[in-house]
Amino acid sequence: GENVEQHPSTLSVQEGDSAVIKCTYSDSASNYFPWYKQELGKGPQLIIDIRSNVGEKKDQRIAVTLNKTAKHFSLHITETQPEDSAVYFCAARANAGGTSYGKLTFGQGTILTVHP
Amino acid sequence: KAGVTQTPRYLIKTRGQQVTLSCSPISGHRSVSWYQQTPGQGLQFLFEYFSETQRNKGNFPGRFSGRQFSNSRSEMNVSTLELGDSALYLCASSLERGLSPLHFGNGTRLTVT
Numbered sequence: 285g286e287n288v289e290q291h292p293s294t295l296s297v298q299e300g301d302s303a304v305i306k307c308t309y310s311d312s313a314s315n316y317f318p319w320y321k322q323e324l325g326k327g328p329q330l331i332i333d334i335r336s337n338v339g340e341k342k343d344q345r346i347a348v349t350l351n352k353t354a355k356h357f358s359l360h361i362t363e364t365q366p367e368d369s370a371v372y373f374c375a376a377r378a379n380a381g382g383t384s385y386g387k388l389t390f391g392q393g394t395i396l397t398v399h400p
Numbered sequence: 401k402a403g404v405t406q407t408p409r410y411l412i413k414t415r416g417q418q419v420t421l422s423c424s425p426i427s428g429h430r431s432v433s434w435y436q437q438t439p440g441q442g443l444q445f446l447f448e449y450f451s452e453t454q455r456n457k458g459n460f461p462g463r464f465s466g467r468q469f470s471n472s473r474s475e476m477n478v479s480t481l482e483l484g485d486s487a488l489y490l491c492a493s494s495l496e497r498g499l500s501p502l503h504f505g506n507g508t509r510l511t512v513t
Contacts, residue, residue: 318501327404327490327504328443373443379498386456386497387433390443 286311288376290391298399303361305394307374310355314376317357318388319348322371331372332359364398371395401427404505406491412511418479421508425472425493431455432474433502434466437488446489449474450497478510486512 287310297303309317315336320328334341334348334357341348345364350357361368375388405424413419425432434446445458449468466476472493478485488507494500 320504325506327492327506330501330503333501375443386431386448386450387445387458388435388443388502389445392442 286314286376286378286389288374288389288391290374290394292394293392294395294397296397296399297364299364299366301364303359303364303368303396303398305359305372305374305396306356307358307376307391308354308356309376309389311376311378312355313378314389315379316377317348317350318375318377319346319359320373320375322373322393328373361396364396366398366400369396369398404491404493404503406489406505406508408508409506410509410511412513413481414513415481415483417481418477419481419510420475420477421489421491421510423474423476423491423493423505425474425491426503429493429495429503430472431494431497431500432468432472433492433494434474434476435490435492435504436460437490437507438486443490446476448497455497481512483512486510 290307318333321331322328345362347360371393373393374391378385407422431450433448437443448456452468463479468474490507492502492504494502
């Protein structure tokens with residue numbers, strides 16, 4: 285089955301700096317890669333996603349890049365703010381026919397702390 | 401549009417009991433999935449329902465079961481509770497199976513004593 289590795293497990297930055305979180309996946313059938321932000325007491329919130337036919341996607345201060353050859357994708361947050369502090373999860377999902385079709389396999393999460 | 405609604409938010413049960421958790425998906429969403437979140441194992445897939453049929457199942461014992469109703473609402477049941485079942489149970493819904501984004505509720509916190 286799919287395996288997703290996420291690094292780093294904790295990340296501390298100063299307000300205004302950039303933050304980068306990296307994930308690798310194992311199943312070449314995976315073709316959908318979302319990122320979630322989870323705040324205390326809440327469920328994961330989808331912040332951005334990318335499909336395998338796209339190499340990069342940007343939404344204001346956040347961007348995601350995908351390298352299918354290396355089975356690697358990353359989340360980039362620029363101009364970080366204290367309200368960006370949360371746990372971030374990457375995930376992967378396969379298309380039809382794959383054993384992980386319909387299910388997300390998550391990374392272990394990154395605790396991001398943005399210091400004012 | 402209202403998000404995914406899970407009830408109850410908190411539950412405390414005793415070992416050996418059973419529990420039923422409820423999930424109302426976003427209006428119009430037809431696929432419902434359940435995930436278990438623990439500090440040690442992270443987010444793990446339990447099962448997915450679409451058109452009232454279980455479409456995929458994770459590596460959990462048969463004590464974990466679920467169902468989906470004709471209005472897409474879903475319930476999951478855990479029988480013969482064990483201490484290790486203490487976790488945050490998250491429900492997520494999507495418009496269709498496959499490439500539709502998954503949207504999560506805020507979960508039900510289950511504590512087994």
